[in-house]
Amino acid sequence: APISASDLERLQVLGHGSGGTVYKVLHKPTSTPYALKQLHSPAADSSSDNNTLQSELDILRRTTGSPYVVHCHAIFEKPSGDVSVLMEYMDLGSLETLLKSQGPFSEEKLAPIARQVLEGLDYLHKTHKIVHRDIKPGNLLMNNKKEVKIADFGCSSDESCSSSVGTCAYMSPERFDPERYGGSHNGYACDIWSFGVTIMELYMGYFPLLPKGQRPDWASLMCAICFGEVPCLPEGASEDFRSFLECCMHKEASKRWTAAQLLTHPFVCKAPSEECKPNLFDKKRKRDDDGVERSERSQKSIKIEVC
Numbered sequence: 001a002p003i004s005a006s007d008l009e010r011l012q013v014l015g016h017g018s019g020g021t022v023y024k025v026l027h028k029p030t031s032t033p034y035a036l037k038q039l040h041s042p043a044a045d046s047s048s049d050n051n052t053l054q055s056e057l058d059i060l061r062r063t064t065g066s067p068y069v070v071h072c073h074a075i076f077e078k079p080s081g082d083v084s085v086l087m088e089y090m091d092l093g094s095l096e097t098l099l100k101s102q103g104p105f106s107e108e109k110l111a112p113i114a115r116q117v118l119e120g121l122d123y124l125h126k127t128h129k130i131v132h133r134d135i136k137p138g139n140l141l142m143n144n145k146k147e148v149k150i151a152d153f154g155c156s157s158d159e160s161c162s163s164s165v166g167t168c169a170y171m172s173p174e175r176f177d178p179e180r181y182g183g184s185h186n187g188y189a190c191d192i193w194s195f196g197v198t199i200m201e202l203y204m205g206y207f208p209l210l211p212k213g214q215r216p217d218w219a220s221l222m223c224a225i226c227f228g229e230v231p232c233l234p235e236g237a238s239e240d241f242r243s244f245l246e247c248c249m250h251k252e253a254s255k256r257w258t259a260a261q262l263l264t265h266p267f268v269c270k271a272p273s274e275e276c277k278p279n280l281f282d283k284k285r286k287r288d289d290d291g292v293e294r295s296e297r298s299q300k301s302i303k304i305e306v307c
């Protein structure tokens, strides 16, 4: 049965962001918790903001076919223009909150996280031709089943979206300097860069493109992203993990692997999961016995495939 807004009881605030406020709510008839995101209603005279909002809603309605994207159950649009989105409740919150509360993630913990995010990105890129544009720890949510899902499509429809310094930090080099780093890239590669920075941050415990403790401001971020070296993992990280991040964090967009290609990388393929069982594997994703060698070979020859 469709969920009615009047059956929902607000319990607490889960998070504030540039796009709106997210509440934990209880569906009283079934005692099921949900997350309700109350979006900022665009000013009546601003048709561009309204277009952005409408495309965000459109994306939410279309992307319900993947277990790796936060499921949207209903959209409530009031005559006043207020819009709220009812989503599945992810009880462990975002990876940003988890990083703050539990400290850095080990490789063993990161591999299944990375794999699920890549499944979500592959679904968005291939099935829907959507570039998320705001992949970062705060937009990846987890629940107690250790499921990780992509949330927050507030930037996906808006090429210019880079409202906050926080969001800028995960932006790829070609978004600052398309002539130098963009080549003939198709746009999807910017999510792969942001994904790489995100995974690295979860491992290191701090934003990896700036020295530990330095507060990010727009200028130092842009310098680090466009002119700095791609950071290396500290000693102790495995070769698989190093090679995986190298595949994500090429400065040149066209050299980055696609989500589908990264799903064949040994770093995520060794992660225990249903999908990695050989019988569920399609031919393309099947890893050779010499998976490492193959991935090193293909790293040189693979070009971004047009999704």
Ligand code: ATP
Binding pocket: 014, 015, 016, 017, 018, 019, 020, 021, 022, 035, 037, 070, 087, 088, 089, 090, 091, 093, 094, 097, 138, 139, 141, 151, 152, 154
């Ligand atoms: P930002 O601009 O910072 O990205 P936003 O306004 O776009 O934020 P979201 O990213 O959708 O909003 O959500 C903000 C925060 O609320 C998340 O980081 C997370 O902590 C929490 N949150 C969002 N959706 C859910 C959910 N479905 N279940 C649990 N917590 C959630």
Ligand code: MG
Binding pocket: 017, 138, 139, 152
């Ligand atoms: Mg967000």
